[in-house]
Amino acid sequence: MNRFSLFFHRSIHQPLRFFSDNIIVCGAQPAGKIHLTFDDGPHPGNTPKLLHLLNRFVIPATFFLTGKCVASMPELAEEISQQGHIVGNHGWSHQNMRFHSAHHIRQNIQHCHDYVADLSGFRYIFRPPFGAWNPALFHVCKSLNYAVVFWSYSAADYNFRYWQKKDLAGELINRVRPGDILLLHDGYARAEQTIGALMEAIPYWQDCGFTFGDVTELLQQKKLQSQF
Numbered sequence: 001m002n003r004f005s006l007f008f009h010r011s012i013h014q015p016l017r018f019f020s021d022n023i024i025v026c027g028a029q030p031a032g033k034i035h036l037t038f039d040d041g042p043h044p045g046n047t048p049k050l051l052h053l054l055n056r057f058v059i060p061a062t063f064f065l066t067g068k069c070v071a072s073m074p075e076l077a078e079e080i081s082q083q084g085h086i087v088g089n090h091g092w093s094h095q096n097m098r099f100h101s102a103h104h105i106r107q108n109i110q111h112c113h114d115y116v117a118d119l120s121g122f123r124y125i126f127r128p129p130f131g132a133w134n135p136a137l138f139h140v141c142k143s144l145n146y147a148v149v150f151w152s153y154s155a156a157d158y159n160f161r162y163w164q165k166k167d168l169a170g171e172l173i174n175r176v177r178p179g180d181i182l183l184l185h186d187g188y189a190r191a192e193q194t195i196g197a198l199m200e201a202i203p204y205w206q207d208c209g210f211t212f213g214d215v216t217e218l219l220q221q222k223k224l225q226s227q228f
């Protein structure tokens with residue numbers, strides 16, 4: 001990641017909303033909720049801590065799980081669902097699919113689907129790893145009845161070296177707006193910095209009167225619910 005992209009937090013995916021009706025980038029503003037999304041898990045150390053935090057503040061969230069991690073930790077994946085959160089598909093092994101064929105993309109999504117579809121919180125929502133896409137990916141997702149969910153704001157929380165010296169909590173507090181889909185990660189080794197930042201940011205957001213929702217509410221707003 002270069003310095004420019006690190007500061008380019010606002011989603012470059014906004015124009016994609018006009019590409020297809022099964023693409024979600026952000027919610028309605030200004031009265032919208034904040035939609036916390038967590039990618040790349042489940043993670044044996046971080047996901048339980050995150051679930052505890054969300055439970056403490058009674059906040060719903062959306063988790064985009066990789067099939068490989070679910071296969072090795074199915075109980076933890078189900079625990080996410082049992083706590084009332086929504087889970088979606090993040091591909092089998094977090095592969096960048098930008099330059100792959102429709103056949104390969106379908107196999108990758110289907111392989112993950114085989115592991116996440118039985119989770120009680122599962123919905124037909126897919127987040128492309130790295131946010132990387134091509135037209136074939138949208139076509140495949142539509143044919144599988146998956147909505148493609150991007151984000152409107154990324155704190156680049158996975159950049160541990162950067163946030164070691166900066167204030168991730170302050171970034172979240174100052175930048176996140178109602179209606180945002182916020183991209184965060186629990187499935188990387190240093191996610192304790194993300195959880196620590198949320199411990200500061202969530203009470204601040206709640207004091208501001210912000211409310212929280214999972215991204216399936218946005219599907220309903222787009223009247224896509226009939227597909228699911």
Ligand SMILES: [Zn+2]
Nearest residue numbers: 039040129130
């Ligand atoms: Zn990811």
